[in-house]
Amino acid sequence: MTNPTYAEFGWNAHFARQSNADDTRPFRVTEVHRDSVSAISPDETILLRHSDSTGTLAVGDWVQAIDGQITTVFDRQSLLKRRAPGTDAREQLIAANVTTLGIVSSCNSDFNLSRIERYLVLAADADCLPLVILTKADRAEDPDDYVKQAERLSPLLSAIAIDATDPLEIKRLHPWCRAGDTLALVGSSGVGKTTIRNALTGEEVATQGNRNDDKGRHTTTSRALVRTTAGGWLIDTPGMRALRLADASDGVATVFADIEDLTLSCRFSDCAHDTEPGCAVQAALASGAIDNARMKRWQKLKAEERRNSETLAQARARNKGFGKMVKGVMAKKRQDRGG
Numbered sequence: 001m002t003n004p005t006y007a008e009f010g011w012n013a014h015f016a017r018q019s020n021a022d023d024t025r026p027f028r029v030t031e032v033h034r035d036s037v038s039a040i041s042p043d044e045t046i047l048l049r050h051s052d053s054t055g056t057l058a059v060g061d062w063v064q065a066i067d068g069q070i071t072t073v074f075d076r077q078s079l080l081k082r083r084a085p086g087t088d089a090r091e092q093l094i095a096a097n098v099t100t101l102g103i104v105s106s107c108n109s110d111f112n113l114s115r116i117e118r119y120l121v122l123a124a125d126a127d128c129l130p131l132v133i134l135t136k137a138d139r140a141e142d143p144d145d146y147v148k149q150a151e152r153l154s155p156l157l158s159a160i161a162i163d164a165t166d167p168l169e170i171k172r173l174h175p176w177c178r179a180g181d182t183l184a185l186v187g188s189s190g191v192g193k194t195t196i197r198n199a200l201t202g203e204e205v206a207t208q209g210n211r212n213d214d215k216g217r218h219t220t221t222s223r224a225l226v227r228t229t230a231g232g233w234l235i236d237t238p239g240m241r242a243l244r245l246a247d248a249s250d251g252v253a254t255v256f257a258d259i260e261d262l263t264l265s266c267r268f269s270d271c272a273h274d275t276e277p278g279c280a281v282q283a284a285l286a287s288g289a290i291d292n293a294r295m296k297r298w299q300k301l302k303a304e305e306r307r308n309s310e311t312l313a314q315a316r317a318r319n320k321g322f323g324k325m326v327k328g329v330m331a332k333k334r335q336d337r338g339g
């Protein structure tokens with residue numbers, strides 16, 4: 001493949017507006033390491049240093065550097081994040097500037113509506129489009145039934161069922177990873193993310209199936225931005241087991257907009273939608289306008305969201321350092337150059 005242009009990398013007016021004519025050339029981050037990031041531009045592949053100990057850089061970010069040191073992180077068009085695993089309340093960035101979140105699930109017992117819905121909330125909160133990719137369609141009796149179940153979750157959602165091991169069927173994903181696009185894959189282990197990645201990029205990263213018997217292949221353990229043969233970009237997210245939402249009230253409000261609209265008509269503004277008189281949600285349940293299981297999933301996500309937002313606010317206050325650090329480096333560089 002020839003070197004991509006800035007537009008093919010996903011650079012657009014949103015980022016151009018943020019840079020000055022005399023600024024250094026921007027790079028897109030392909031991998032985040034402890035003290036550095038791997039990054040690319042139309043001219044080079046480069047390692048850039050950062051002193052961001054609080055994890056505010058993400059795969060997919062656009063950055064600028066002076067003397068190999070990151071000085072600017074461009075405002076993102078979208079940002080996928082979760083609450084870090086463990087008791088820590090920290091927010092963990094998953095990927096930035098993603099156009100479409102590919103929610104990968106198999107047409108088998110892995111298929112779980114509440115998990116898919118949780119990813120929908122993540123996508124809505126991050127400002128990217130959701131696409132449900134249902135793998136192992138070749139093993140299922142009625143793959144269309146899975147597609148229909150998924151699409152019933154939200155009017156914002158498209159779903160497709162594929163055999164990820166069939167290169168021809170993988171081509172159906174090309175409309176989501178054309179030049180300028182970035183598709184990020186999330187989903188449980190074993191659903192076929194690496195299989196899709198290999199087929200879309202022409203790489204040979206080891207999948208769950210051939211990891212043990214074929215030692216020649218490398219396994220990926222970190223998130224990386226890679227180029228697809230369709231011209232766009234793909235981010236695989238290996239090792240992302242639990243998805244705990246971080247500060248996702250906007251996402252919940254988008255995915256469950258119908259229910260949240262109803263709550264505005266409840267008689268009491270602090271209605272718990274349980275046994276209160278004049279509860280519009282209970283009325284809609286009784287009339288069959290909304291589904292009981294879905295309403296339960298909404299309540300569960302709301303409760304989780306409430307628990308998270310307080311601890312996250314505290315964690316954020318602790319981690320305010322990075323913005324100051326960037327400004328400090330910029331000021332110092334200007335001094336060094338006599339500017």
Ligand SMILES: Nc1nc2c(ncn2[C@@H]2O[C@H](COP(=O)(O)OP(=O)(O)O)[C@@H](O)[C@H]2O)c(=O)[nH]1
Binds near residue numbers: 165195
């Ligand atoms: N039959 C079939 N097998 C698949 C499909 N997608 C993935 N697999 C197999 O499922 C196993 C796990 O796939 P992998 O890509 O490693 O999953 P990951 O953990 O999500 O990266 C491998 O043996 C794949 O060959 C599919 O659509 N059909």
Ligand SMILES: [Mg+2]
Binds near residue numbers: 207208238
């Ligand atoms: Mg994998």
